[in-house]
Amino acid sequence: MLEFSRDTVFFDTVFTSIGSTTQYLVVRNKHNESIRISDIILENGTGSQYRINVDGIDGHEHHDVEILPNDSIYIFVEVTIDPTNQSLPFVVEDNLNFVTNGNEQQVLLQAYGQDAFFHGGLNSCLNPISDTLLTDEIWDDSKPHVVYGIVMVPENRTLTINAGAQVYCHGKSGIFVNGGTINIDGEYQNEVVFQGDRLEAEYDDEPGQWGIQLDCPIETGVGPSIASIIRGGIWIYQSPGSSIDYAIIKNGNMGIQIDTTGVPYTSPAFSVVITNTKILNMAGFGLWGQGGSISGKNLLVANCGQCCAYLSLGGKYQMDNCTFANYWQDNSRTAPAFALNNYYEDINENIQVRALVDCDFNNCIMFGNNAFLTDFNEFVVDVDATTTNDFKFRYCLVDTDQSVEDGGDVYTGMSNNQGPFFCNPSAGDFRVNSLGVLMEGQTGFANYLQDDIEGITWSPIMKGCYSYRQNCQ
Numbered sequence: 001m002l003e004f005s006r007d008t009v010f011f012d013t014v015f016t017s018i019g020s021t022t023q024y025l026v027v028r029n030k031h032n033e034s035i036r037i038s039d040i041i042l043e044n045g046t047g048s049q050y051r052i053n054v055d056g057i058d059g060h061e062h063h064d065v066e067i068l069p070n071d072s073i074y075i076f077v078e079v080t081i082d083p084t085n086q087s088l089p090f091v092v093e094d095n096l097n098f099v100t101n102g103n104e105q106q107v108l109l110q111a112y113g114q115d116a117f118f119h120g121g122l123n124s125c126l127n128p129i130s131d132t133l134l135t136d137e138i139w140d141d142s143k144p145h146v147v148y149g150i151v152m153v154p155e156n157r158t159l160t161i162n163a164g165a166q167v168y169c170h171g172k173s174g175i176f177v178n179g180g181t182i183n184i185d186g187e188y189q190n191e192v193v194f195q196g197d198r199l200e201a202e203y204d205d206e207p208g209q210w211g212i213q214l215d216c217p218i219e220t221g222v223g224p225s226i227a228s229i230i231r232g233g234i235w236i237y238q239s240p241g242s243s244i245d246y247a248i249i250k251n252g253n254m255g256i257q258i259d260t261t262g263v264p265y266t267s268p269a270f271s272v273v274i275t276n277t278k279i280l281n282m283a284g285f286g287l288w289g290q291g292g293s294i295s296g297k298n299l300l301v302a303n304c305g306q307c308c309a310y311l312s313l314g315g316k317y318q319m320d321n322c323t324f325a326n327y328w329q330d331n332s333r334t335a336p337a338f339a340l341n342n343y344y345e346d347i348n349e350n351i352q353v354r355a356l357v358d359c360d361f362n363n364c365i366m367f368g369n370n371a372f373l374t375d376f377n378e379f380v381v382d383v384d385a386t387t388t389n390d391f392k393f394r395y396c397l398v399d400t401d402q403s404v405e406d407g408g409d410v411y412t413g414m415s416n417n418q419g420p421f422f423c424n425p426s427a428g429d430f431r432v433n434s435l436g437v438l439m440e441g442q443t444g445f446a447n448y449l450q451d452d453i454e455g456i457t458w459s460p461i462m463k464g465c466y467s468y469r470q471n472c473q
Helices: none
Strands: 008-011 019-028 035-042 050-054 061-067 072-081 091-100 103-112 117-120 137-139 145-148 150-154 158-162 166-169 174-178 181-185 192-196 213-220 223-230 234-237 242-245 247-250 256-259 272-280 287-290 293-302 309-312 316-320 323-326 338-341 343-345 351-353 359-362 365-368 379-382 391-394 422-424 429-432
Touching: 008 019, 035 050, 050 061, 061 072, 072 091, 072 103, 117 150, 174 181, 256 272, 287 293
Parallel strands: 008 103, 117 145, 137 158, 145 166, 150 174, 158 181, 166 192, 174 234, 181 242, 192 247, 234 256, 242 272, 247 272, 256 287, 272 293, 287 309, 293 316, 293 323, 309 338, 316 359, 323 365, 338 379, 359 391
Antiparallel strands: 019 072, 035 061, 035 091, 050 072, 091 103, 213 223, 343 351, 422 429
């Protein structure tokens, strides 16, 4: 086997014109005998954006390259990028493949492609954060923004993303708000959009393209393995007050993950306020709270491989006119559209209970395409009653075999085991096409919403985030 000076050759120059830059890779023979490398080949061949020079010889492939005992060779890698070429991806990749005595090895080549604002860079398990905000930053809509690696917003720093900004996240990349603040300030029909950075048409609706993930080597009883640490694409931890308005977050592993409130549960404020936002087509959870403090109004969280909303480990959650609709079609799904939980099992197999504080769910829909399967609930409330909890559901449409009638202690005016009247849920259209009593919401609580997710005044107020549509055109 060969030894390489690095496993990724990364070109972190942001190209402002047609430009060229060169990096090098050292290939070492750590053995006491000569090694002959059968093949050194650029995977994309003559179609590659990269060029290589092996020990002074140019060419996209090289054969029978010999390295003397305890010696090394240099491979120079050059890339030329035209940032105005809209057919290029934002991150241009290729592989440099080696075959030695039948052993196949690979070094990844990566460079920034078409013109954009690039944030981040290479990270690793030892240095997981590739970019930390040193001052407050504003991301505008003048050019796309590409997130490569993990970009961290630390304590006392604020990241503001203006209306119309397009944020493209590379695989295993995302934004980690670690005690800081993120304000996503979209507008109706000028939303802030988060998605993967693959631009080919076949990736338009492909889940799992991005989101914070570290693949770290570990030793097990049967040899080396890889442990993957997976977090939300937007992961918010102990924020003192973040906001997300008119965002579209799609095609990732997990959408928004909110851990551990940064404000007291007794405060009238929330750690994160999310309004008029769509979280779509996530391979895992859409919205995941862990002891969070979240206000959600006019949310559409739809079509996720696990829960659309999993609000766990206690916390404070207030949701008004939210549609949690899981019509996932990629494979079988075992998680409900919506789940509320207040406990977990620690490493010593002890149950730890955390209270639910001032939790309200009003005029929401928690439903999905598994609703009418035997022994399957799309709405799960899994609460340990050994601590004092305060949570209420009012005028929500759900599917569960649990009773949702208790005289108003927890449940008021619920609709159960009846499918919602959506325009075309199989095509992702969750607008409401019926004025019947099943879909009509109520205003019998404080601070009910005046408008739906599209800014249309309720007439009347409905369950979920959309007003009634006389037709679905």
